[in-house]
Amino acid sequence: MDQLKVAIMGAGKRAQEYMRVLKTMSDQFKLVAVCSDNLTLPDDLADFSGISTYSNGDALFENHEIDFGVVASDPMKVHDDAVKVLEHDVHLLADTPIGVDLHSIDRLGRLAQLHRVMVEVSEPYFRRPHERIKQKLVQSGLIGDVNFAYARFIGHGYHAVNVLRSYVGFDVPPVRVWGFQRDYGVEPHSLPSGAEIQSEQWQHGIIEFRGGTRAIYDFTSAAYQSPIRWRRAKANTEIYGKKGMCVGLDIAVGNGSGDTQEVSVKRRTIKVDEIDVVDAYVVDSTPEIVWENPYRSYPLTDGQISLAAALTSIQKAIQTGSAPEYGLFNARTDRxxxxxxxxxxxxQGDSIEIL
Structure with a gap:
């Protein structure tokens, strides 16, 4: 398989994660150029050779033949940089958020059609390995059709929506939502970053889908760093189906005689270049439900696997003409x-219809 030539817009922490994955998967991708106003790379990326650097995106695309551009710039620049990529007839893998409003997202869709290029959006949450096995679980029918799903501290806004929709099904349209948000005071304290906080913002969202399934997420702005909250350590999801449930990765179904039957989930790992890489998740059911890591030959962390999945999604779309796994439509729906x-x-919590 020929290497695809890649350019990255941005050089911050998120862009650097893409660089690490591209470096690891150099048999499939070749990073050709980076565009950033401030290109300072950490030591583990200092040995990239033959990469051109630019502060002007137009110059980058005029000087190189690029198969696809990765936009991983500052969140407020993602949309403008995505437009830049598309206007040069280059396929696009865009990080989130892809637009501040629906009009700006629709503009990307029109540009993609006009320039006849593919667009994939690198939403990482549903692509994480432990989320993949939950999706396989639901699709298997073991716990039955989903009645209700819940996400706590997993992420806010479109990230939480993305995870919940991955359980209900991306093909099941949301039809109505309710939202609630309020600030609360907390005891003043320092975060690991050194910032001081005296308040937190709680968000609660309710989504109703066609067919009646509902999903809820809760999130606090203190969830990521504050020592007075559990942060990501105890972030959790719950999926309640007609025949059973999955809380985190704890699965339970009825055994037909009035008792609850617990079903275990095993995470298998292998060593790749001294890195513990997830090999598979296996649900101990009959038959077994298995998600195998398609990138297990590479020394990638779970977080990097989600980026690898986004990269290979746009790769497949370019090489075969098929639709990307997630795509602009799903990203627009989440937003x-x-x-x-x-x-x-x-x-004040009035319901809003999704047309």
């Missing part, structure tokens, strides 16, 4: 629900 919940909160 539409997110924006609608914010509007609902502004209206």
């Amino acid at each position: 539409e629900v997110d924006i609608a919940m914010a509007n609902s909160s502004d209206r």
Whole structure:
């Protein structure tokens, strides 16, 4: 398989994670150029050779033949940099957020059609290995059709929406949402970053899907760093189906005689270049439900696997002409629900229809 030539817009922490994955998967991808106003790389990326650097995106795309551009710049620049990539007839893998409003996202769709290029969005949450096995579990029918799903501290806004939609099904449209948001005072304290906080913002979102399934997420702005919250350590999801449930990775179903039958999930790992790499998740059911890591030959962390999945999604779309795994439509839907919940909160929790 020929290497695809890649350019990255941005050089911050997120862009550097893409660089690490591209470096690890150099048999499939070749990083050709980076565009950033401030290109300072850490030691583990200092040995990239033959990479051109630019502070002007137009010059980058005029001087190189690029198969696809990765936009991983500052969140407020993602949309403008994505437009730049598309206007040069280059396929796009864009980080989130892809737009501040639906109009800006729709502009990307129109540009992609006009320039006849593919667009994939690097939403990482549903691509994480432990989320993949939950999706396989639901698809297997072991716990039955989903009645209700819940996410706590997993992420806010479109990230939480993305995870919940991955359980219900990306093909099941959301039809109505409610949103609530309020600030609360907390005892003043320092975060690991050194910042001081005296308050936190809680968000609650409710999504109703066609067919009646509902999903809820809760999130606090203190969830990521504050020592007075559990942060990511105890972030959790719950999926309640017609025949059973999955709380975190704890699965339970009825055994037909009135008792609860617990079903275990095993995570298998292998060593690759001294890195513990997930090999598979296996649900101990009959038959077994298995998610195998398609990138297990590479020394990638779980977080990097989600980036690898986004990269190979746009790769496959370019090489075969098939639709990307997630794509602009799903990214737009997640953002539409997110924006609608914010509007609902502004209206004291009034329901907002998703058309």
